[in-house]
Structures are given as C-alpha cells and as structure tokens.
Amino acid sequence: MANAHSGTLRIGFIGAGGIAATQMQALMSRADVRIVAIADLDAAALETRGQAFCVEARYTDYRRMLRESDLDAVSICTPNKAHATATLDALRAGLHVLCEKPMAHSAAAAARMAETAETLGRKLVIGFQYRFNPRTQFLRNAVDKGDLGRILFGRVQAMRRRGIPNWGVFGRKELQGGGPLIDIGVHVLEMTHYTMGSPTPVSASADMFTYLGNQPSDRVQSVWQGWDWKTYDVEDLAVGRIRFDNGAVLHIESCFAAHIEKDTFNFQLMGSEGGCTWDPARIFRDEGGYMVDKVPGWLSPKTSWQDMFNAKMHAFVDHVLYDQPTIAPARDGLAVQKMLDALYRSAERGGREVAIR
Numbered sequence: 001m002a003n004a005h006s007g008t009l010r011i012g013f014i015g016a017g018g019i020a021a022t023q024m025q026a027l028m029s030r031a032d033v034r035i036v037a038i039a040d041l042d043a044a045a046l047e048t049r050g051q052a053f054c055v056e057a058r059y060t061d062y063r064r065m066l067r068e069s070d071l072d073a074v075s076i077c078t079p080n081k082a083h084a085t086a087t088l089d090a091l092r093a094g095l096h097v098l099c100e101k102p103m104a105h106s107a108a109a110a111a112r113m114a115e116t117a118e119t120l121g122r123k124l125v126i127g128f129q130y131r132f133n134p135r136t137q138f139l140r141n142a143v144d145k146g147d148l149g150r151i152l153f154g155r156v157q158a159m160r161r162r163g164i165p166n167w168g169v170f171g172r173k174e175l176q177g178g179g180p181l182i183d184i185g186v187h188v189l190e191m192t193h194y195t196m197g198s199p200t201p202v203s204a205s206a207d208m209f210t211y212l213g214n215q216p217s218d219r220v221q222s223v224w225q226g227w228d229w230k231t232y233d234v235e236d237l238a239v240g241r242i243r244f245d246n247g248a249v250l251h252i253e254s255c256f257a258a259h260i261e262k263d264t265f266n267f268q269l270m271g272s273e274g275g276c277t278w279d280p281a282r283i284f285r286d287e288g289g290y291m292v293d294k295v296p297g298w299l300s301p302k303t304s305w306q307d308m309f310n311a312k313m314h315a316f317v318d319h320v321l322y323d324q325p326t327i328a329p330a331r332d333g334l335a336v337q338k339m340l341d342a343l344y345r346s347a348e349r350g351g352r353e354v355a356i357r
C-alpha cells in the first residue's frame, strides 16, 4: 500500500523492456528510491533487467507483483495496449503511477485512467520527457510571458526517412493503436501542445498512408532492417490538422518511412506577436522597427535522451515523495490522446473533420 512518506519511494515496473531500462538507469542516482520488483511476460527480459539493476523480486504476472510487493508506485512500460489495464490495476491497488507515452491506445481508455486516479486520489503522471527539455522550457516561458502573443498556428514534424522499428510491436495497430503518429508524432505533439499552453482541442482531420512498411524488408531500405513486414498494419505516413477552442490551428506530419531528404523532429509556432522554432530554439519578433531573432545565450546542455529521462523520472519521484507539482499530468495525456484518436478516426473516414469531446 502506498506510504510515500517513509522517505523512500518503493517502485515496481510493469514491463521490463527497452524503455524500462532507460527509466531504471535514471533512478540509479536517487538515494530515496528503491526498485523493489519488476514484472514482465517475458522471462528473458526479467532476467536481463533483474540482473542489471539488482532486483530480486521478478514476476511474470504483474497482478501477483501488485499483491505481494510492498510498493508505493509503479511505472508502466508495456506496449501501449496494456497501459490502461495495468494502470487501472495499479491505481486500484493504491499505488501512484507513471505511465509511458502514449497514455493509452485510445482516448476512452485514457479517460478511464484519469478518472480513476482522480476518484482514488492517486497520482498519475504521463512519461512525456520532451517537455523537460531546456529548449521546451525556454519557449514555454516565452509563451507564458506573452512574447508570441496569441498563438495562431503550430507545425509539428516527427519524420524519419526510413526508421521502421525492428523490435517490439510497433508495426501492429492492435497492440500499439497506430504507427509513427502515436509512437513518435506523440512526442512532438505533446511538447508543442504544452508549449502552446495546453489549449483544448475541438476537431481534427487526417490522412494516412501505408506503402513501405508492409513490403518485404529486402525490397525496402531502412536503418533497422528485419522488421516484421507481414504483421505491419500501421501507417507509414500521417498528415493531419487540429483545431483548438482558442482559434489556433496545428498541422502534424509524422512518418516511419517516406521519400524525404532527412529526418526532422521539430515544431514551429506562429503567433500574433512572435514565432519560434524548437530546434534550434529561436524566437522571432519585431522589435524597435526591426525583425529580430532571439537566441538563448546559454541553455542547459542536458538535452540527451538519458538526460531527459533523468529529468522526468526525478520529477515523478519528487511529485510522489515530496508533493512537488508535475508538468506532465494525466489531463495533458488525455488531451494528447484525444487528438491522436481523432486523427486516426478522421483517416478511417476518408479525412473528414471529426469533433473532439
């Protein structure tokens, strides 16, 4: 049962694959955290992570772990489809939860997760590490100060020329909820939405195309060869548009595979008083009769993958143990999930605009 006042956070993991390892590594520097138990369907994953992080209690059934281990919190690191059930089970066991991105495989599931956390008074945080990036914080601060004025338009791009994952189940819609849009588009979407000040989305439209990942991998080049093309039924390329209640509009482009020059992972905002790009972090304004580009003189260099994970994991611990506010609450995860859901729904309806409620 949760007792996060003992001064030590006793955490368990549900799913002990690749991202669980990155999370566990981030916790190694915390003297106030103990990884008490891990659960995974796969005995090999349990063995690997258990050995690497010295965790003795290993379970192939996470429900048994919830019953038997004395935990304060769990981190959910399973494929997307299992996020909701595992989160609900952990919340009902009285635990606080960090759930990896995307929050769930559907907005309905995400809504149940958020409501349950609220009803049971447990903390539910979504694993959105990009909002901890110093570039994102720099831009969000500018938006908060009004430097961009009213945000009119955002452009979100998470594009790989050829990067179809050859691990996990990232090509299976049933288990992931979708392809690049829900897997990598979600990263840039969540940080753009956060930077915009988390406006309420009201409608979306999208088109999606599958034309490379479902072909034999000896016919299609990719940086990670050997993905399971026979079970690949997600989109290769998604293009969409989202409207917000404050009149702002956002365009999103996301792909695992496309005929483009190079990968792009970036967003742009255009407002009534200024604009910005995320990479490099720049603000564009008119000042004193000149068009001015504002460049941060120094930003914390802590922008590596592991650095961002360190920030998100430490923030979760501080939120649970010391009641520090979180910048990645379940309501933001739900808003992002509603946008993703609506984009997929629209694509199924031939690109017709659909309402978001």
Ligand SMILES: NC(=O)c1ccc[n+]([C@@H]2O[C@H](COP(=O)([O-])OP(=O)(O)OC[C@H]3O[C@@H](n4cnc5c(N)ncnc54)[C@H](O)[C@@H]3O)[C@@H](O)[C@H]2O)c1
Residues within 6 Å of the ligand: 014, 015, 016, 017, 018, 019, 020, 039, 040, 041, 042, 045, 062, 077, 078, 079, 080, 082, 100, 101, 102, 127, 128, 129, 167, 168, 169, 183
């Ligand atoms: N925040 C990020 O940048 C980031 C990066 C990669 C992955 N992720 C997310 O993390 C999650 C896991 O991705 P991954 O790359 O670690 O995948 P992975 O395939 O390496 O690991 C997933 C693990 O979950 C286990 N599993 C599946 N169903 C389970 C269940 N019901 N109970 C217990 N274990 C179960 C699998 O056996 C596997 O070991 C996904 O939701 C993914 O979107 C986030």
